[in-house]
Amino acid sequence: MVRGGRPDGPPRPPHADVRRLRLAHDAAGEPRPRPLVERLRRGTAAEGVHLRPQPTLPIVESPVRCVALRWSPGGPPGLQARRAADLSEAAMSLQRKAVGSMELGDHLCLFFDNDDERRSIMAAYARDGVRAGQKVLYVSDAVPARDVLDWLIGDEKDAPGPMPADADAKPVDLAEAMDAGHFVVRTAEETFLASGRFDPQESIELMATEIDLALVQGYTGVRVAGEARFSLRRWPGTEQHGDFERMLDEVFMTTDLKAMAICQFDRRWFDAARLEQLESCHMGRVRVDDYYDDGSLRITPIFSPPGVAMTGVIDASTRPAAERVLESIATRTGLLCLDLGGVTDCDADGLRLLTRADRPDRGPNRGLLLRDVPPAIGERLRSAGLVARSGVSIEERPR
Known part of the structure; x- marks a missing residue:
């Protein structure tokens, strides 16, 4: 097996990698790269960080004297x-x-x-x-x-699919x-x-x-x-x-x-x-990184219980992103928690999306918890008849 750019076996002599690179710089008439602490010395004396030569440290990888x-x-x-x-x-x-x-x-x-x-x-x-x-x-x-x-x-295997912000990441x-x-x-x-x-x-x-x-x-x-x-x-x-x-x-x-x-x-x-x-x-x-954040809606993973926390507005402009995130985590089994404590407004289509009432494939082992639901949104859920859906539990924030 090759690790660190060379086959497993006896390690190179100390400083071999660094010495080879410095000799190449010398042969080309180029200045050698300055060690980190040489660069630090200029700006640290006034701050109370004092520098002095130290011997090579015994570390696993090829060390460099500095x-x-x-x-x-x-x-x-x-x-x-x-x-x-x-x-x-x-x-x-x-x-x-x-x-x-x-x-x-x-x-x-x-x-x-x-x-x-x-x-x-x-x-x-x-x-x-x-x-x-x-x-x-x-x-x-x-x-x-x-x-x-x-x-x-x-x-x-547990992460959702790429979100719009990182879909092109290598x-x-x-x-x-x-x-x-x-x-x-x-x-x-x-x-x-x-x-x-x-x-x-x-x-x-x-x-x-x-x-x-x-x-x-x-x-x-x-x-x-x-x-x-x-x-x-x-x-x-x-x-x-x-x-x-x-x-x-x-x-x-x-x-x-x-x-x-x-x-x-x-x-x-x-x-x-x-x-x-x-x-x-x-x-x-x-x-943890957000799944999504466009300034109007932020969706962040939560882990105890597993799910997402939403902050902002769920409307026609942000609903596609919310749907994409929920679709990405929909394959997980067990309880899924949507923490709505930071949601300031949610339209009717957004309410249906959150309760997943239009998803017949949620399965018998799938539970959905809407947590810290603001009173105004809780009232809309009741008016829309979404609070009694099978498999959906709602915990409203106290008024």
């Missing part, structure tokens, strides 16, 4: 000097950012208690990165690479991307504990190394996705995980990194107080 980010204890005021409560309030006030809208420089968190929602977000994140020519590094808690790949690919095969080295999966132990313990500074240096290597290899940037449950395993040094998140966030906020990151936190493992502290170490939260 000058890595170095933090000085008790450095100049920055995020670490602010009160945690202030940071948390700032983070809580930020609107969640759709994963498809993420940009280089973003450092976001994902708090989840539903694995389907998490998989939908992470699969889109990985595919978008490969499509954009970015290297994608996924750090799993302890799951092997191929199992992570199978889990992410499983999102394809399809991405994550299995091919993994074999080519564009999509890399490592465990937390491989990534963070190569020296025997977790060290926040070494972990940030590792990230700088990864970014340098990817840029030299021709990628436009790096996408990092990390599962944080390893921090609860009481491995040596993992009690410093919160310090790592704070330090990493300040790097993102004070430098122009060609990278983005999503840190994943399972609500079933992290308590509320810990999550509040961790949220303060991020720029905001990431959310």
Whole structure:
């Protein structure tokens, strides 16, 4: 099998990829690409990020020797000097950012208690990165690479068909991307504990190394996705995980990194107080992409229970899009939930579409729940005789 552009076998000597490219630049009389931290040095001194040479880090892929980010204890005021409560309030006030809208420089968190929602977000994140020519590094808690790949690919069978906004998007095969080295999966132990313990500074240096290597290899940037449950395993040094998140966030906020990151936190493992502290170490939260949004109607996936949330107006102009989304998810079995809490108006044809009263093929095992129905729309449903339809449950919002 070929991975990373070469057959499986003994790894190349350290820095082979980077040395080969630099020799080619020298032979052509061209300037060598500047390492990431050389570029960062110019703009970070005033912000309190101090740099110093570091030795090569023991990582799985071919490493590149670089000058890595170095933090000085008790450095100049920055995020670490602010009160945690202030940071948390700032983070809580930020609107969640759709994963498809993420940009280089973003450092976001994902708090989840539903694995389907998490998989939908992470699969889109990985595919978008490969499509954009970015290297994608996924750090799993302890799951092997191929199992992570199978889990992410499983999102394809549950996803609806292409929506108008992404119908022309180039399809991405994550299995091919993994074999080519564009999509890399490592465990937390491989990534963070190569020296025997977790060290926040070494972990940030590792990230700088990864970014340098990817840029030299021709990628436009790096996408990092990390599962944080390893921090609860009481491995040596993992009690410093919160310090790592704070330090990493300040790097993102004070430098122009060609990278983005999503840190994943399972609500079933992290308590509320810990999550509040961790949220303060991020720029905001990431959310699932919308199925559709034209400014008049937004349709967003929901997962507990599965279905969609609608916000805006359902009329002649938006009904075709709503119908397309509902048709795309109509093949799923079990309960389907339509959350109408954000719907401000809905015409008669829209009401029939929502209740699917004109669909005789809903099947005996198909249940439909209209949730958080505004009182005005509930009254229209009753007037149209749609509230007593078999298989349809309606939960109205209290007046």
